[in-house]
Amino acid sequence: MHVTGIISAIIVGLVIGVLARLLIPGRQNIPIWLTIVIGIVAALIGTAIAGAIGVSNTSGIDWLELILQIVLAIIGVLLASTLYSRRRA
Template sequence: MTVATLVSAVVVGLAVGVLGRLAVPGRPTAPLWLTLVVGVVAALAGSVVARLAGANGQGFRLVDVVVQAGVAGLGVVLVAATAGRSDSA
């Protein structure tokens, strides 16, 4: 993984975390720091997935960014949907 890939993963993860936070209607149950951390970690995982899928991973590539954003978006949605839930009956 190159430095450009890491930087793009952090930027994409933070952007998806903030946008995911803004997209949730009503009062969000997940704290801001959690959505940001999940966005960054999921974007880094997206970089690994893109690399394993055959993306070159050399520098700043659109395929990497799209996969990073998709995986980060999925992670933020899952956290926003499940944060603050208590399933104890």
Template sequence: MEFTVVGIITALVVGLIIGALGRLVVPGKQNMPLWLTLVVGVVAALLGTVLARAIGVAETRGFDWWEFIFQVAFAAIGVALVAGAGRRRHLTR
């Protein structure tokens, strides 16, 4: 696997978009900084791609809708977990 500047920037942009979509899916307000949304999005994008490849739906003609759905679902789960952990920590202070 070769890392390029363009590849890294693309991963960050995709991660930010996936993270933002994950935040839109989760109801309520999430007090998460932008950098944490980015991290959740990048991890979710990677996990969604791994899952899509594992079940054989990652390589399709055109846009890979199943891969995208998996990525957004992982992002929503990640946002919900991180936002929930932040709320619990805030309530215990």
């Protein structure tokens, strides 16, 4: 992976993490840095899964890959929110 690929993965992960946090109703008591990390990890895992099932190389925007990444980020934020709130209590 080149430097531009890493930088773009960080930017996409940031957007996906914040978008996932906005799509979840209610308040999530996790820090923003954790949301960003979850978004980056979800973006990388989503890309790997999309590549494995053969939907990562389409013409235009890869909507299925993007939806997969957002769903993974939502699951990650929900899990982190639950675990983080238990740890803080």
